[in-house]
Amino acid sequence: MQWTQMPLGAIQTNCYILENNKGEALIIDPGDEAGKLIKEIEDRQLKPLAVLLTHAHFDHIGALDPVRKKWDIPAYLHVKEQDWLANPEKNGSAHFPMVEDYVFDQAEELINKEGIMTIGPFEFEILETPGHSPGSISFYFKKDGVIFSGDALFNGSIGRTDLYGGDQGLLLDSIHSKLLPLPAETVVAPGHGFETTVTKEKETNPFLL
Template sequence: MLKINHMELGPIQTNCYIVSNDAKQCLIFDPGEEAEKVIGFLQKKGLAPLAILLTHAHFDHIGAVDDLREEFKIPVYLHRLEKDWLGRPNLNGSGKYPMVPDYRIGEADVLLDGEKQLQIGDFRMELLHTPGHSPGSISYSFGTEGFAIVGDTLFRGSIGRTDLIDGSEKKLLASIRVSLMTLPDHMVLFPGHGPETTPEQEAASNPFLNGF
């Protein structure tokens, strides 16, 4: 059985998720900032990270990538459509806000494109391409474990913004309808910000999903 821990990182309180197994191996999802906080948690728990996986490449999800990659000598996974975003502030969004430093992160080690399944060590997950918030947004579904990490595609009672580079409300709603709302009703969805939810809860109460 997998265990999932999360911590809120950086000025926008982005959810970073640590998914670990009984062998004390783990995957790091969306380390948005505060690398030292993540390192301290992993050391305290005795966890050995195998990889960093990104739901997308906006600045608030990538700030600690280089520090963690260097510390643990692990690869970074990202969708191919955002391969240039890590190092370009105009694409990752950091150049949009004067109060945010420009984020220039090294290139991803593994570019995902069309894969349906991904295995890293003993971790197996289904990849759901969920564009709309950004073109390369990915949701990572651990179906047998009953949870999915969905980035900024869907939130409790809301949806991801679509006014950033290559965002599309039409694509976002299609992604939610086809990829997320078809998951089991009680599947726990862990978003990039805020508390977890389920497809059942969002179908019943999310004002953006009327008619789903």
């Protein structure tokens, strides 16, 4: 498997396109600029199988409807945020004047527990990493040595917790109990900014020292 990072939208949220050698793909957090994202996927002749959402804040879901309608694919979201896609107060779009109020259909697939998930040929582990939001999850691809951490853990920082449902103590517990115990060389692919590694964050992240 290989992955491509595409920063999208005004807040430059990282969307990730994961693909195998047969051109099958998963899309993580299609935040905005649907036309740009769709063109990238079409130009590379990929076949998306699903959309994975680390959480339902507006900057991670802006292109969700065009993408899932384009390929008639399901979106996966944690059950604790099942009503956020249709609620601008909870998804935050009501509080950011640069975007319209987002009111989307509910996710087709709701995740209610940790564990191994398989979508087509892709196998990965769901880790619940709440704190930035109540239903924040991370997607761990053990064989490929990468975890897509959403807005839980960043390169040199952690997610904000001043939005609806945020809890800094819970976020720090999630990072220390779920993310930092991963193998030292694991790549952390965050929702914003540059990739990092578990080792680097253990050793240099000022919020974790």
